[in-house]
Structure formats: C-alpha cells, structure tokens
Amino acid sequence: MAAESTLIERLREQGISRRGFLKFCAAAASMMALPPTMVPAIAAALEKARRPSVIWLSFQECTGCTESLTRSFSPTVENLILNIISLDYHHTLQAAAGEAAEQARKQAMKENFGKYLIVVDGSLPGPDSNPGYSTSAGQSNLSLLEETLEGAAAVVAIGNCAAFGGLPKASPNPTGAVAVQDVVKDKPLINIPGCPPVPMVITGVLVQYLTFGKLPKLDEYRRPMAFFGQAIHDRCYRRPFYDKGLFAESFDDEGARKGWCLYRLGCKGPMTYNACATMHWNGGTSWPIGAGHPCLGCSEPDFWDAGGFYKAVSVPTGDTRETLLGAGIAGAVAGGAAAALARKKAKDGRAARVPVEIEELEQKL
C-alpha cells in the first residue's frame, strides 16, 4: 500500500526492462492515437508517477470485468501496471476481509483524500428502490458510493453494468438498477463499457490518466474516444464482404466457412463503438467476430433489450409481420365497407330518383 516508490522502480523490482517499458509506452501511445513523439512524454510521466490509490467498488456485477482484467492478460506488462497502482480496496482481489477490508478502504480514503480514483463495476439499486437488493458490510451500494465519492478525484465506471446499467437494468429491471452516471453528477466520470471491456482499454485509460493527469477526450456516452471512437463495423476485417453483399446466412453454411459478413446473423457491429476489431482479445489472439460470432453490441446502452442478438440491426423489435397482416385485413374490411356504402348510396339515389318533366319545371318558374 506504500505509495512512495515510483512506477519505474516497481517495474524494475519486478524484472521489467526499460526496453519492455518503452515498448509498452509506444503501444499505449498508438492505442490513444497519439503521435510517436509523445512516447518519451508518456515514459517520463509514468516513471515519475506515484502509485495512485484506487478504490474498486463491486456492486451488482458478475466479476467478469475483474476476470477480464486480471486473468486474460497475465503476466503481461499491462497487468503489472495495474498491480502497481495502489489497489486499496477490491472485494475479489484483496486479502483482507470483513472489518479489516472496510478499514482499508476508509484508511485509503483518509490518506488520499481528494486524490484517489474510484473504479466501479456493476450497477446499483437506484435511490427509489429497495437498498437491500445489494449491500456489502451491511451498507447499501448507493450509500457506499456516495460516501466514497466525497474525496474522489475521478470515477471510472467499468463494464456495461456500471456504465449503462447492463444486465441488472435489462427489462423488467427487478432491482430498479441505475448506472453510475445516474448517481455521480459532480465528479469527473469515465465510462469503459463492455461485457466485459477489453483489458487493454482499462489499462490504457489508467495510463492516459497517469500521463496527463486529466481525463481523456470522451464521446457522448463519456467513453474515451481513443478506444470508442470508431464503430466495430468500420474497422471489421469482414467489412469488404458487407460492402459486396456477401453474407453468412447460418452458422454452418458456405458463407460462414468463408468468413463472410455476419450482418444477417444479427451482428451489432454497425451500431457498436468499441476497440475489439483493432485490439482483439486474449493478448491479441482473436475476437468474437473473428471466431465467427456476431457482435452483441456489449459496449452500448441497453444492449440486452435491443431486440435479440440474432436479429439484424435493421429488423424491428416487435412482431411486425402479424401487425401488418392484421392492419391489412382491417383496412380491407374498412375499404370494403366504404365501397359497399358508396354503392348503396348510389343505388338508393337511383331508386329514389324522380324524373322531372319540362312542364313541371316551367310551372315552377
């Protein structure tokens, strides 16, 4: 927990060479779309960086985000960078338990007041719902977050649940779940959505924060532009097939075997902004579309309720075929009735017609 030693000292202790460190800085620069001239600046900033205190709050979540971060990248330099921040409170990773764990959080808050980072994964029951749906140490998620927020420098919401409400908020939202951004109003906030997010994106954002001491450029959903600035679709290696109109129609047809576009199988790539297409998963091994599965859109709000994972993006969510058929039949009946009415009117008119003789008209004059 000692925050005195600098990052580079800790890295040397762990056997990371300067060459390896600079390679990481170069990768970080390219991830953040910064020019190569910024590499020395990143290295200098990281070398000098004191370990920032991080308080990791886990609310209504599945620990998938932590799994993504800790397991898939071990033992790369990115993982060490994260070990080297002072992770003072994390349900899954900390050794302490019970009172001691809560004590660690309070101590970190006191010692780093105004400077520590809060990382949240998971959504939380909103102010109007029963706080008992999710508690730790007898304290509701909402009260824990509000208490911890007080001395925080910034908040990072990791995963779709923290950023947008995710699975707990999916219809019918039994716990009245809300996203972190619904609660955090007066502190800098970064959303790193994904189910889970790409590990390099989590470490990349933290590196950027350590380097520049300020939040990265964010999009409308408060996602870092460097990682969420482009749609999966626009960077997808299968995109040429989409443009040519070559699609897999099922998961085992010729198109699927030839690696054609997965749009018709429900790929949400066109409306999903994330870094999967360029950074890949498991140390750059592959990614969902590379493995032949459509993108689920897990870095977008409400992706669980977006109409079905295997329905194309442009397909409406409801039972439209039945609606159209029903409306057509109702319309045909209405049209038939209108025609019958018009015919009857004409027929009645003809039946009721009284011929007028010229003599009659002349008499009326």
Add this chain to the structure above:
Amino acid sequence: MSDPMEFLLWVKGPMFELALTIFGIGLAARIVEIFLLGRKPNYAKPRRGELAPGFRTLISRTVADPGTFARAPFDVVVGLVWHLGFLIALLLFIPHIELINSLLGLAWPGLPNPLVDAVTAVTILSLIAVLIHRITHPVKKYISTFEDYLIWVATFLPLITGYLAYHRLINPYPLILGLHILCVEIFLILLPFTKLTHIFTAFIARWYTGATFGRKGVVS
C-alpha cells in the same frame, strides 16, 4: 444518458408497430375501395382487348414521349433520376432488404454499399433541385399546394437522415439511426392519405388508362 438508445428502441418497437398499423389500414382500405368501386359498366362493343394495351401503357406512360421531353426536359430527367435513386436506396440497400424480409418474407440481392451511397447522394441533390425548380418556376409555384411541400419534406427526410446515419455524421449513432427510422415512419403514416399513395396506385391507374385505350381501339 442512455436516452438515444431508448429512443431508438422506441422507434424500432412500439412506434414502428403504430406506423405500420396506420399504413396497413389506410393503404388496404384505399386500394380495396378503389377496386371494389370499379368502373362504370361500358356497354359499347369493345374494339380490342384491354389486357395488352393496359400493360403497353404502363411502359409508354412511364417513358416520356419526345414532345414532353422537349417541353420540360428538367422535369423528365431529374424526375426520373430521383425516382429511380429513391427506389434503389429503398429496395437495394442491404439493411433495408433485411427489414423487408422480416416483414414480408421476401428477399433479393442488394447492391454494394458504395454504389447505393453514391445513388443516394445524387437523389438528395436531385430532390433539392426539384424543390428549387418548384419555388422558382412561376407556374409550378402557382399550382403547388401545402400537400406538395409536405410530401417533399416527407420524402427528403428519410433520405437525408439515412445518409447522415450511414456516414455517422451525427453522434451518438442510435440518435441518428432512430431519427432515420422515425422519418420513415412519418412517411409510412402519410402515405395512404396523401399524394404519396401514387407509389401503389400510379401503375394501376396507368393500366386502367391503357385498358380504356384498348377498348376504344386507340393507340395505347
């Protein structure tokens, strides 16, 4: 903050159902009424058949004759360009084919996106030219009604929002995609009750005209 997505899901869900219901009822009612009312019985002995001249007129009235072209080349050329462009963007863009397939169970091959994109750009420009022509040409301006401008807007909005969505020119993406779908829903709702009905009735009317020509034994 997740409002644009909620908006998109609303236009893709309940709002689409509503628009489709109004469109379905309105269009079916109008078409069925037109067919059931039929035409006045004609007791004169027909000079020729109706079927072939009917279909011939479908073509002859679609391709402008030289006289019309000489009098109004702008209307003929630009009118044809934007109508064809609109149909290409509507019927040959792959996401649209997917939508139609989910609705009607019918599918056909689409065009490559860059081609549909170029056609859409030309269509948008043509529609703007058509509007400028309408408000600058004294006769056209005089005979234009509120409805004419209304359906111009209803036709233009789906194209421009679709173009903006395709090129991701408005963020966040769910907002512009949702606006595109909403504009199409407005188009669908207006369709049965305005001149837009001609999408479905124009060729029926042309066939009737040709059939009448055929009966009378004149050129169709």
